Amino acid sequence: MSAADHHEAHHQQGFWRTYIFSTDHKTIGIQYGLTALVFLFFGFCLMLLMRWQLAYPGQPIPVIGGLFSDATMPGGVMLPEFYNSLGAMHGTIMVFLGVVPLAVGAFGNFVVPLQIGAPDMAFPKLNMASYWCFFAGGVVMLYSFTAPGGAANSGWTSYPPLSDIATTGQTFWLIGMVFLITSSLLGSVNFIVTIIQLRAEGLSYMRLPFFVWAQLVTAFLLLLAFPPLEAAGVLQLMDRLAGTSFFLPSGLVVTGDVLQVSGGGSPLLWQHLFWFLAHPEVYVLILPAMGIVGEIIANNTRKPLFGYKSLVYAVIFLGFMSFIVWAHHMFLTGMGTTISAFFQTTTMIISIPSVIILTVFFISLWGGRIRFNTSMLFALGFLPMFGIGGLTGLPLGLSASDIPLHDTYYVIGHFHYVVAPGTILALFAGIYYWFPKVTGRVMSELWGKVHFWGSIVCMNFIFFPMLIQGLMGVSRRLYDGGASYDFAEPVIHYNTMMSHAAFALAVFQLPFIINFFVSIKKGKKVDDNPWHATTLEWAAPSPPPHGNFDAIPKVYRGPYEYSVPGAEKDYSPQFEAEA
Amino acid sequence: MQIPFTVEARPDTGLNNAKLGIWLFLASEVMLFGALFSSYILLRVNADVWPKGHEILSVPVAAFNTVVLISSSVTVIMAWASLKMGSLSKGRMYLLLTFVLGLVFMCVKAYEYNHKFHTGLFPSESTFLAIYFTLTGLHGLHVLGGMIVFAYFWGPGSKMWHSEPEHFTNRIEVAGVYWHFVDLVWIFLFPVLYLL
Numbered sequence: 001m002s003a004a005d006h007h008e009a010h011h012q013q014g015f016w017r018t019y020i021f022s023t024d025h026k027t028i029g030i031q032y033g034l035t036a037l038v039f040l041f042f043g044f045c046l047m048l049l050m051r052w053q054l055a056y057p058g059q060p061i062p063v064i065g066g067l068f069s070d071a072t073m074p075g076g077v078m079l080p081e082f083y084n085s086l087g088a089m090h091g092t093i094m095v096f097l098g099v100v101p102l103a104v105g106a107f108g109n110f111v112v113p114l115q116i117g118a119p120d121m122a123f124p125k126l127n128m129a130s131y132w133c134f135f136a137g138g139v140v141m142l143y144s145f146t147a148p149g150g151a152a153n154s155g156w157t158s159y160p161p162l163s164d165i166a167t168t169g170q171t172f173w174l175i176g177m178v179f180l181i182t183s184s185l186l187g188s189v190n191f192i193v194t195i196i197q198l199r200a201e202g203l204s205y206m207r208l209p210f211f212v213w214a215q216l217v218t219a220f221l222l223l224l225a226f227p228p229l230e231a232a233g234v235l236q237l238m239d240r241l242a243g244t245s246f247f248l249p250s251g252l253v254v255t256g257d258v259l260q261v262s263g264g265g266s267p268l269l270w271q272h273l274f275w276f277l278a279h280p281e282v283y284v285l286i287l288p289a290m291g292i293v294g295e296i297i298a299n300n301t302r303k304p305l306f307g308y309k310s311l312v313y314a315v316i317f318l319g320f321m322s323f324i325v326w327a328h329h330m331f332l333t334g335m336g337t338t339i340s341a342f343f344q345t346t347t348m349i350i351s352i353p354s355v356i357i358l359t360v361f362f363i364s365l366w367g368g369r370i371r372f373n374t375s376m377l378f379a380l381g382f383l384p385m386f387g388i389g390g391l392t393g394l395p396l397g398l399s400a401s402d403i404p405l406h407d408t409y410y411v412i413g414h415f416h417y418v419v420a421p422g423t424i425l426a427l428f429a430g431i432y433y434w435f436p437k438v439t440g441r442v443m444s445e446l447w448g449k450v451h452f453w454g455s456i457v458c459m460n461f462i463f464f465p466m467l468i469q470g471l472m473g474v475s476r477r478l479y480d481g482g483a484s485y486d487f488a489e490p491v492i493h494y495n496t497m498m499s500h501a502a503f504a505l506a507v508f509q510l511p512f513i514i515n516f517f518v519s520i521k522k523g524k525k526v527d528d529n530p531w532h533a534t535t536l537e538w539a540a541p542s543p544p545p546h547g548n549f550d551a552i553p554k555v556y557r558g559p560y561e562y563s564v565p566g567a568e569k570d571y572s573p574q575f576e577a578e579a
Numbered sequence: 580m581q582i583p584f585t586v587e588a589r590p591d592t593g594l595n596n597a598k599l600g601i602w603l604f605l606a607s608e609v610m611l612f613g614a615l616f617s618s619y620i621l622l623r624v625n626a627d628v629w630p631k632g633h634e635i636l637s638v639p640v641a642a643f644n645t646v647v648l649i650s651s652s653v654t655v656i657m658a659w660a661s662l663k664m665g666s667l668s669k670g671r672m673y674l675l676l677t678f679v680l681g682l683v684f685m686c687v688k689a690y691e692y693n694h695k696f697h698t699g700l701f702p703s704e705s706t707f708l709a710i711y712f713t714l715t716g717l718h719g720l721h722v723l724g725g726m727i728v729f730a731y732f733w734g735p736g737s738k739m740w741h742s743e744p745e746h747f748t749n750r751i752e753v754a755g756v757y758w759h760f761v762d763l764v765w766i767f768l769f770p771v772l773y774l775l
Binding site (some may be wrong): 118119120122123124185188189190192193196197198223224225226227228230231232234235238242243244245246261262264265266269273276546547 | 581600603611615704705710
């Protein structure tokens with residue numbers, strides 16, 4: 001920590017300002033990372049409870065079941081209302097409190113300023129405010145489990161009219177979302193300004209690492225797509241608290257009585273506003289993951305990424321297109337054929353840049369001297385898994401095939417392939433890759449590999465059967481997993497196997513958790529650039545001190561100059577002048 | 580540790596950080612109000628009956644408020660211009676004036692709301708009133724936010740003038756850009772809700 005001593009003048013702040021209410025992007029990144037990992041684990045636990053119910057409908061959960069109250073699991077048997085809450089909160093927590101904060105809040109915050117050679121983010125105080133808004137949103141979401149009637153139970157999509165008349169938990173959900181949207185607004189403004197304004201001397205746009213490009217486009221999506229959901233959230237809050245009827249049609253009958261409201265609202269309005277956010281949100285989940293994979297593949301193949309410029313143009317185009325595909329989530333709502341033709345076409349077009357990105361990564365492997373370390377295994381695992389996720393999405397993008405598949409397990413299988421073995425594997429790759437920059441030590445390779453193989457095998461046993469169940473017509477959000485339907489009979493027994501795979505997946509996270517904490521203290525110490533990487537974050541000491549660099553670096557070349565012919569070593573860092 | 584370009588502009592972008600930041604923030608605000616205006620259009624197009632705004636709301640009161648808010652956009656420019664010319668006392672006076680005009684706007688709005696509530700016109704009454712209260716309420720929160728910012732710069736925030744006058748002037752400019760946006764939203768709200 002000798003480098004830190006140079007900066008001692010800045011460091012004379014107490015415990016609270018240094019570790020809790022810090023404005024340093026690295027501390028905030030770590031705060032985001034740890035909080036998001038806790039939420040990921042929590043959201044995963046909610047799913048484990050649901051998977052028990054799906055495998056053994058109506059049977060008491062051993063040991064753990066007794067810990068729950070009679071309002072949720074009398075005698076250890078899950079109530080249908082609680083199952084609904086678990087489903088809604090699993091989705092909400094995984095997306096808004098787990099994956100996005102980890103991908104953007106943690107990796108973006110820690111890595112982006114380092115990769116562009118900046119001393120910090122452009123607005124350090126806003127950065128801190130962003131984290132604490134996120135934290136408050138998380139607390140509200142957790143607290144909602146104690147509300148009368150439990151947490152939100154109208155699905156993570158919160159479709160009205162159901163959500164308008166749902167229990168109090170839905171109000172907490174909306175308030176929690178307002179906090180999370182505020183957090184992402186503050187964060188996204190900060191990221192864009194940082195990337196545009198604080199790039200080091202010589203770091204032109206076409207010399208930015210792909211990860212920074214991915215974060216820049218992601219920030220624009222968050223900035224422009226989230227406000228319509230905030231508007232929708234405000235309207236739904238008005239419906240619930242002030243008795244308005246934005247989403248309530250006239251003459252709505254609830255439990256046999258006509259609802260006494262002014263009426264005249266449109267439930268579809270919510271769907272449009274929601275998916276205007278939630279489709280770009282899909283790319284918010286996947287783009288940072290692609291950024292991480294790009295960095296790791298270039299580094300571990302020891303050659304430049306094939307087609308860097310195509311990557312950059314593809315990711316920008318993807319960002320634009322993601323704003324005009326949202327209604328492909330709504331083919332079943334009876335929209336006209338002209339409108340659905342438009343959204344089918346844009347949906348087919350948006351698959352092009354995704355394919356370009358994936359193809360670039362695959363071709364980049366060609367002829368490389370690949371180092372199969374843990375982070376590279378996770379990055380390589382991402383490629384086929386995201387491939388399955390993407391390809392299974394095509395039938396959902398076409399109205400004719402989407403209508404029978406809508407709201408079946410096929411949809412669940414599809415987007416879990418994108419987000420779980422896709423994004424989450426990439427996020428793990430990032431954790432193993434940047435761990436030495438954060439701590440100055442590496443994580444155990446052996447336990448990392450156990451974690452990788454266990455996770456990828458289990459994930460496929462969970463999600464692939466979902467595709468088959470969905471093709472047989474089994475709907476999502478069924479309390480008994482479809483047992484009450486005859487047509488589900490040939491595939492219903494998969495549920496037991498899928499649940500066992502989910503429990504095994506939980507067991508395979510233990511090596512990661514132990515490895516993570518043990519390596520912070522006991523991992524092998526390494527120098528500032530253990531992977532022999534080329535980008536700027538490796539010019540800073542590990543861990544980087546307040547202000548990041550001993551001297552602000554200058555940039556002399558592109559991001560991935562590996563194995564340059566005639567060079568002394570097989571990597572030519574951006575921060576080293578020509579010999 | 581010094582963050583670059585907090586005060587001076589970056590040569591290749593021609594902007595300082597705060598100015599780029601506020602424009603991005605406003606882009607997000609456009610999407611927020613844009614979504615609400617779109618909702619308004621969709622609800623109105625689908626409605627069987629939709630009242631004319633002036634049948635329920637008072638146009639003269641809102642016209643007065645429009646003048647108040649536009650004047651406050653002028654005074655905030657005057658505050659910035661005075662600071663540019665080196666006069667803190669004049670700058671602070673115009674900031675105070677902007678704050679007072681914001682306060683007048685809010686008082687008139689409170690009077691209008693109060694009048695509606697006393698005549699039994701609540702948001703739950705009709706979709707028109709629902710969207711009226713939502714849009715003006717959200718706009719009112721933005722006015723309130725601006726007033727808090729101006730009160731801060733008039734009061735404790737103005738100390739910065741003595742150490743970093745240029746930075747302080749930039750802050751007023753950025754707050755002014757936000758204030759113009761709040762003004763602009765009202766200029767859309769007035770015809771949409773009261774006249775059409």
